[in-house]
Amino acid sequence: MNTRKPLLYLMGQTMHLSKLRLLATFKENDIELSMEQFILLHFINAKEDLTQQDIANHFYRDKSLIMRQTNILIDLRYVVRMQDREDKRKKNLILTKKGFEVFEHAKKISDQVSQELLHGVTEEELIHFENVIQKIQQNTGFSDLAENC
Amino acid sequence: MNTRKPLLYLMGQTMHLSKLRLLATFKENDIELSMEQFILLHFINAKEDLTQQDIANHFYRDKSLIMRQTNILIDLRYVVRMQDREDKRKKNLILTKKGFEVFEHAKKISDQVSQELLHGVTEEELIHFENVIQKIQQNTGFSDLAENC
C-alpha cells in the first residue's frame, strides 16, 4: 500500500498553514488585507492597463468574483477604475498612492514571512523547488505558458 | 526591485490550478467529492479512533466546520460516528465499506492526477520538493512535529 501523502494533500496543508502565518503576521503589523486582496494588489501593481477580465483569466476565477474583490479595494481607496481610452467596454485598474503604500508595506511583511518560511532551505533547494512548482503549474494544463507574472 | 513572485502567490496559484485539475478529473470519473471531502476521507481512513476534535486540530480548522463536513459524509453513508468506549464525550469516525470503496476509487484517480502533475519531474527532484514543503510547513510554527499523516 502506498502510504505517501497525496501531493495535493501535502501542498494544500502547507498552503493553509502558510496562509495562517501570513495573515497572523499581517495582523501583528496592522495590515488589514486578506491574502487574496494582497495578491490582487500585487497583480494590479505589476501590470499596466489591467482589466478585470485579465485578472479573471489569469487566476481562473469568475469575473464576478474579481468584480467584487476589486470593489472592496476601491471602497478602501486603494484602487481606481478608469475607462480604457481605446475600448469603452474595458476599465483599467490603477493603484492609488494610498494603495501603493499599503501594498509596499504588505509586500515587505510578505517577503519577511517568506524568508521565515524558507528558513533552513538553501538557495539551490529554493531554485529547484520553484522549478518543480512551475512544472506542476504547467502540467495542470491551465496555466498560460506565455505568462510572466 | 525584487521581481520574484511572493512564495505564497506562487504556491497559491499552483494549488488552485491543481485543485481545478483534480476536481475536473474527479468529475470525468463520476466522483462527486470536493477536495476537502476527499482529504477528510483520506484522514479518516488512515487513522484509528479518530475524533472530530483530532481532525480540527490537525487541519487547524474550527471544529464546527469539521462537524458539518463530517455530517455530509455521514449523510452519504461514507462514514459513521461511534461513541468511544472509554470516553463518552468522544465519537470515533469510521469509514463504511461504501466509503472505503469511494475513497479507494478517488485515491486511484488522485494518484493518477499527481503523476500527471509531476510529469517531467525526476524522482530526485520530487524528494527535494517534498523535503522543502515539509520544511516550510514546519516553519509556519503550526504544524505538529510529531505528526505522521
Added chain:
DNA sequence: CAAATTAGTTGCAAAAGTCAACTAATCTGA
C-alpha cells in the same frame, strides 16, 4: 449593418468558514 462576442455588472444561491453559546462527560485539586 446584423449577429456574435466581449467586459463589466447584478441577483441569486450554494459552499466555506467563524464565533459564541450550550450540553454532557471527564478531569483536577483543595
Added chain:
DNA sequence: TCAGATTAGTTGACTTTTGCAACTAATTTG
C-alpha cells in the same frame, strides 16, 4: 469527594467566498 475547570460535540447565527446565469453596453466580424 465534589465543585470548578476542561473537553468533545453540537447548534445557531452570521460573514465571506465563490460560481452561475442573465443582463447592458461596446466592439468586432462576416
